[in-house]
Amino acid sequence: MNLSEAQSEMKQLLSRVSPSELPKLLDWIRTSDELDDLQVDNRKVMLRSIADHLRVRLPLDAMLPSETAALHKMQQRCRPTVHVDSFLYDDEQVDSLCEEGTMSRTYCLTCGSFKTAPLDFISHSFSVSELQFLFQNVLPDLSGKILVDVGSRLGAVLYGGYVYSSACQLIGLELSEEFVQLQNDILHKYRLSDRVQVLHADVCTQDVLLHSADVLVMNNVFEYFMEPSEQVRAWRFIMQNFKKRGSLLVTVPSLQESLSALQVTPQPGWVEELPVDYDVYLGRDTDPDALRQIHLYRVI
Ligand SMILES: C[S@@+](CC[C@H](N)C(=O)[O-])C[C@H]1O[C@@H](n2cnc3c(N)ncnc32)[C@H](O)[C@@H]1O
Known part of the structure; x- marks a missing residue:
C-alpha cells in the first residue's frame, strides 16, 4: 500500500471512530511506543546487532587513546562536551547508562552541589x-x-x-x-x-x-x-x-x-x-x- 492509499484508508478508519474516542486515538497515534515498534525491521535489527558488537570492543566514549587532537578540541569548546557515539548508543541506552550512573547528561556547576547544567553531546557517527x-x-x-x-x-x-x-x-x-x-x-x-x-x-x-x-x-x-x-x-x-x-x-x-x-x-x-x-x-x-x-x- 502506498502513502496516498494508506492516508485514505486511515481517514476512513478515523471517520468510523466514535467522536468522543477520537482525541484519545489521535493521542495514542502520536505518543505510543507500540507504533514505533512497527518501524523495526530486519535491517534495523542487523544495524543494532553490529552496534552491539562494536560497543563491547570500544571504551564508553568510543574514542581511541591515539585521538588526542580530537579529544583536545572537544575540551576547548566553550561548553563542557562529551562524545557519545549515536550509532552505538541511542537515547534509551543513554538514559539507562545515566540511571546506573555510568554516564551523565549534566555536569556540576559547584562541585558537590545539585546545581547542574546539561552537558553538550557530540557524535562522530550517524545514528x-x-x-x-x-x-x-x-x-x-x-x-x-x-x-x-x-x-x-x-x-x-x-x-x-x-x-x-x-x-x-x-x-x-x-x-x-x-x-x-x-x-x-x-x-x-x-x-x-x-x-x-x-x-x-x-x-x-x-x-x-x-x-x-x-x-x-x-x-x-x-x-x-x-x-x-x-x-x-x-x-x-x-x-x-x-x-x-x-x-x-x-x-x-x-x-x-x-x-x-x-x-x-x-x-x-x-x-x-x-x-x-x-x-x-x-x-x-x-x-x-x-x-x-x-x-x-x-x-x-
Ligand atoms: C566524524 S567521523 C565520520 C564518521 C562516519 N563517516 C559516520 O558518518 O558515521 C570522521 C572520521 O574521519 C576520519 N578522517 C579525518 N580526516 C580524514 C582524511 N583526511 N581522510 C580519511 N579519513 C579522515 C577521522 O579519523 C574520523 O574517524
Whole structure:
C-alpha cells in the first residue's frame, strides 16, 4: 500500500471512530511506543546487532587513546562536551547508562552541589535513524552507483548503505588504522565484503577514486581530526577531484558552514544544493535537528 492509499484508508478508519474516542486515538497515534515498534525491521535489527558488537570492543566514549587532537578540541569548546557515539548508543541506552550512573547528561556547576547544567553531546557517527533518513529520504535509488564515505570511522554509513540502498560499491576511507581493522572485522563477521570495502587512506591521496564516485558522504569529517590548514587543503582537493557531473555530495553540516569556518569559498559552479524533505517521522529517539544538518548537493 502506498502513502496516498494508506492516508485514505486511515481517514476512513478515523471517520468510523466514535467522536468522543477520537482525541484519545489521535493521542495514542502520536505518543505510543507500540507504533514505533512497527518501524523495526530486519535491517534495523542487523544495524543494532553490529552496534552491539562494536560497543563491547570500544571504551564508553568510543574514542581511541591515539585521538588526542580530537579529544583536545572537544575540551576547548566553550561548553563542557562529551562524545557519545549515536550509532552505538541511542537515547534509551543513554538514559539507562545515566540511571546506573555510568554516564551523565549534566555536569556540576559547584562541585558537590545539585546545581547542574546539561552537558553538550557530540557524535562522530550517524545514528541508525539518520542512516535510514539518509538512504531512504535524502539520496535517490543508488542501483549500480559507487558511494564513498570520507572518514568512515566505525563504518556506520557503509553498513547503513548496505541494508538501506542498492549501491553496488560502498567504499570507506579512514585515517585511523585501528578503525579500519574494526570495520574489516565487521565486514567479515556480517559477510558484507561483496559490496563494502574499507581503505586505510587519507582522502587527499584518492583522486582516482573521487573521479569515479557517484556519491560522496562527508559527515563532519575534518573539524575534530585535522588542523585548519590541513582542512583547507583537503577541501580544495575534494573540489578539484570530485567533479563528475550529476554526482551527489552529502555533507554535515552544510558546505557553507564547513567552508566559511575555514574562510574558504566554494569553487564557483562546482555544486548546487538540492532540496531535502525533513518532514518524516522515524521514531521517538530521532533528533529532528540532527536530520536538518544533513545537506545534499549535485555536481554541476
Ligand atoms: C566524524 S567521523 C565520520 C564518521 C562516519 N563517516 C559516520 O558518518 O558515521 C570522521 C572520521 O574521519 C576520519 N578522517 C579525518 N580526516 C580524514 C582524511 N583526511 N581522510 C580519511 N579519513 C579522515 C577521522 O579519523 C574520523 O574517524
